[in-house]
Amino acid sequence: MHLQTVLALSAILLCDAKLPKLKQHILPNELPLSSKHEHNSQKFTELKNEKTSRIVDQYRVRHRRDVFDSNAFESRLNWTHTESLDENGDFVLKWISSNSGVTFRLEARTTGYVGLGFNSASNMRGADLVVAWVDDRNERAQILDCHGLHHDGEIVADEVQNYELISGHQNRTHTVVEFRRPFNTNDKEDYIINDNTIQVLWSLGPPGSDGELPKHVKSGSKPLRLIQALSKPETISLMHWDVALKNITIPNYQATLFWCKIIKVPELPSKHHIVGYQPLIDSKPIRDGNAVNEKISSPVHHMVLYECADDPDTYTWNVWAQDNGSFGPNRPIEWAICATPIAAWAMGSKGEFLPENVGIPLGGRGGVQYYMLEIHYDNNALHEVLDNSGIRVLYTPELRQHDGALLGAGIGVSALHLIPPKQPQYRTVGICSSECTSSIMPETGINIVSVLLHAHGTARKIALKHVRDFKELPVISEESAYDARYQQSRVVPGGRKFLRGDVLITECTYDTTSRDKPILGGYSTSQEMCLSFVLYYPRTELAGCYSMTPVDEFFETFGVTEFYYLSMTSIQNVFLSSGSLENLTIPVEMEMRLAAQEETRIFQGDDQGVSFLESLMIKNPPEFRNKTFMAHLNEMQWSEPLLTSQVETRLTHKGYHMMFCKKRDDTWAVPIQIEQYPIYKELSNDISEKHYKGFKLPSVTTPAAGSAVTVRDFDVAAILCLAISIIVAR
Template sequence: MYIQTILTLSVILLCDAKLPKSKPYNQPNELPLNPTEYSQAIRLLQPELKNEKTSRIVDQYVRHRREVFYPNLYDSGLNWTHSETLDQNGDVVLKWTSSQTDIMFRVEARTLGYVGLGFNWESNMKGADLVIGWIDDDSGRAQILDCHGLEVEGKPVADEVQNYELISGHQNRTHTTIEFRRLLNTKDNQDFVIGDDTTQVLYALGPPGSDGQLPKHVDSGSRPLRLLQPFTSPNSAPQMHWDVTINNLSIPHDMATLFWCKIFKVPDLPKKHHIVGYLPLIDSRPIRNGVPVVEKNSLSPVHHMVLYECAVDPDEYSWNEWAESVGYFGPNRPSEWAICATPIAAWAMGSKGEFLPHNVGIPLGEKGGISFYMLEIHYDNQALHEVLDSSGIRILHTPTLRQHEAALLGAGVGVSALHLIPPKQRQYRTVGICSSECTNSTLPDTGINIVSVLLHAHGTARKISLKHVRGQQELSVISEENSYDARYQQSRVVPGGRQFLKGDIMITECTYDTTARDKPILGGYSTSQEMCLSFVLYYPRTELAGCYSMTPVDEFFETFGVKEFYFMSMIKIQNLFLSSGNLENITSPWEFDMKSRNYVEETGLQGDDQGVRLLKSLVIKNPAEFRNKSFMAHLNEMQWSEPLLTEPIEQRLYRGLHMMFCKKQDDSWGIPIQIQAYPTYNALPSNDVSEKHYKRVRLPSVTTASGSHRSHIWPAVLAICLTVIVAR
């Protein structure tokens, strides 16, 4: 038997030696294959001992590696299309570029020790894909090591197969620079698959002299990034800019959430211009002892900003007066400002702004029909600091008009307290619908072309997708994020664009993880609340400004077993939610001491609660078992950890009735408000992020019966032969 095995192996190897070897194909902007070879693969049979063997494996890796990189080769000369600072001090800069199969990185770090970079779904090293680079102090040559973090401790250990290839590296008196590359999908269980979703990019810096010994790092952190986002930049056409900023707004220390709105008049332009992009201007200074100071590491409370067009209004005198004013607290802004409903720029945390495609522009200037704009800034001040803020948006525009005029469309779940997410849920879904009746009434016969999408939610959201339904069939998603991080809300370019026709349906779906929450989360602007929105950049411009849905009021309360409240009918409650007035000041005849019932927020005041306070003041009359309880007390007492309760609630609010809203640019209705059932269509198979994530290696047992050992020898031999053939 063993002689037969050896003969078979010999024949296979002899045949392989005679096979022609194919030459590798190089993608554009891609280096030729690294000529480095390995004399043997590094293999560890006992995961629990890997950390103890790390130093020995590093030494073996260095000895067996044929070094071809020299200290005078400082960089590759690649065109780095992306660049991000990973830390707040600017000590770690990551640059990268990619092809269809590979991705190349350059790390510039303030350290004379090792530089570690990692990729993971979570912002920690447990199970992360890690690469360690350093400059040998004796030879001055660069080295890298492919590692991964242990699932339990997160400690780095060397991979069995080294899939990272060194490009170049050098060190000066202060910094270490390493360039390397890898396949997007190495098909290695110990490596991370780099795709379209947000990746947690980890970094770690070793102490001076830590050349591959992997001692404890002296600095570390993480930042969410999308590594495969298309590169966008302004074209060569002449550009101007218009800075739309708040001027020295004092944010009080007792306001946890603050919305501020201000009117701006368009610059005096001789003709219509086109907006070609926008950038955030963040200027937040904490006030210390009554004096605003500049602190390098202080975090700005600016959470998101939206700039809206204001439809033409005949009373220009009032608008000029408003443009000269400092602005208004959001809920108290004049009702006339409701015509400022069409977003043209939407920025959120982590975004660097956006450049429009070179054939698309948004009209700007009185000659374009727009005279006034409203800037809305949401400040998230949960730390309750006193801050002086002058933030805003820089609008980039050009007199060279582009082929297509574009606009932004808001879609998703209407922002209100009726958007409820239960606690203790691993994956709870909510949905907002842009109905076929709305798009059929407002879109042109040729439809629109979607360019990019900004998906927006708050801290418990984990997935967001913008779905597309035509007739009875769901099409491929317009945009999606399967690893959503509220700290990184960069708009997503739709590759090749997407044609969206009259009568098509747009569905924004959000999935939340509330396992760390003890009480229900209600919809609202505060970061302690939730949203589910899509801002869609498209062309040609239409009169449609917003397309949302929410659960009808009576359907919402019936879902939680409530039929009637004291002193407030369902119709009146619904009218309050549908009104554009301020829900904060609503009171009812059943007025009680909120403090004595512990209904006051333990944090600061929420500046715009979208009806949360109303829900707290509603007292149940029917059914009898809930009588005299406030609705919020009733919600807080429900058994949210019981799937028999939560699953039917999710299904009813998701698949049940929806109240549809279709808003035009002048704040009028595109169609009357309608209540409809969730649309019926043939859905595509679900796209779970877990399907994209390779499982960790499970090594076979080394203790087997003799008979079993003999029965598996032939598959093992063939596997070894195939491995040798592929490697050659």
């Protein structure tokens, strides 16, 4: 759009909005126009142009209504996605994607302005913003393409207007505006919309704020992916099976709690297919011993539903299915055969639907009879809560073409997964080895159709990589702007053929610049994970394919060769049993240290060996003698780049990894093996960029040996825009 048109639009803001007609000076809240030389002093009154009317006066609104009914104003578009950006539903965003762009509909509880923005961070510095309102006098909708300044987030109008108004109206309570924009406007002041998670900013202006930006009445942000698969199938009949806990009390003294429950399958005489699932979040605060109907932020962090392998002792399993379940670390050892995930939900997800050609078998003769629901509660607020949450399983008798399954991959959850503090980009890797896939995959391989990537709060990027015949193939799935508050699975466009002997690598990149001490792996949100849940077909016996650092390799990386009282083999057995000390003979001194940490262990729930590391006393080398291992870690000079680079290299690409390959009945598909990181030719950045949707800059991380980072003839505006986003994210 021509600059003259844009300037004229800005003039209308002053001349035709709610501002007093005789006011001649610029109010502090008005939107200055961005230019190369001036941002804050440009007056809108200099910009009047009659061509603006073609933009802002296209549609007259209908008569106002006393009660808001969005359906009464619906356009003919079939909105494929709907999100409430706030908890109360005061700002509802609807959208639909085309091949080239996105059309939006804002439904907001305000008669002032409505603001929507996109950024890599949850603030307005450098953000792409659009401001919309309906003029109170002439009932005409207007929009303005803006951006936030990088140094202070002050809002200014763009030189080029790339948002196209479709329609708008308001009544006594709500404003509704529809508009569209391309994915990539080739404007340095606009955000490039692709299939990564972005921070969607929103704000509501007070009455009388048309055309100006005073302090927001309400504002916030929410992580979303604007380009994603359709949310649900429309053409099949669905039944549901609610798998949930019953009246579980989350105590106010425990920050992390895992709870598991056995559930028996519903009576289905014939085979059905699971085609999706949705969360059932039901958490109520307990006041004076009673649960009250009060809206709270639920402590449910993530949920996984597992299939349980066959067991002839059906009597015992029926008993387990009748009770309320068990605290995760104390669950019966027999429940280990519940190892194959079929549904994995995490914060921010609205649920999942499988691709139309894949279903997970449910019911029928010879089918799975028992399932285990596992729920992780993140209760750092230390509230006492009554919980009845779970998963609604959606299934159909209309069988699909392929029987599918989920495969868990990544880094085995334990305290041996270490991320140093003060690091802007630190990588860890989990490997599914070629020996594992060779032993259990069918001759024709499998087809990967979607992936759920999972980590905690310091993760910023997760990629599921694919290696075949010593060569890296295009990444299977990647989240380059990971946000733990929004964990929705990602469909693999066209699917991916994965053959016998291929290698899966889950790589996580973390930002720990705000942390002063190392972060260890575990289930608590103060700890970290690096996992991928892979939906594929045809289903196999493989349930999990993980790796972790061998114990002696881990301690030697930090200069420790020997501890008092315990051998490296004994210590390794503790971590192979998820931090359990039941079968370990330990000295009195160590028992006393563990007893002193018992309160912390209860607070953190299942800490996966963290308290055990805090009790290990170093014997050799002499310079670290009589220090606990955690004290030694906390004293290391993590601000030294050479140290952290060496640690990262040894624990990933240059070190050894212990490989685990488990079948659905909890037996080993292959024995535990210790191998070096696989050798392969890395994929160049050029090939990666062709594979991903949208526009990507070369990686800003240090390239691994043998890789090359080159900059082609990128569009300058796009480079500046993405570079700013990366800087803000860091």
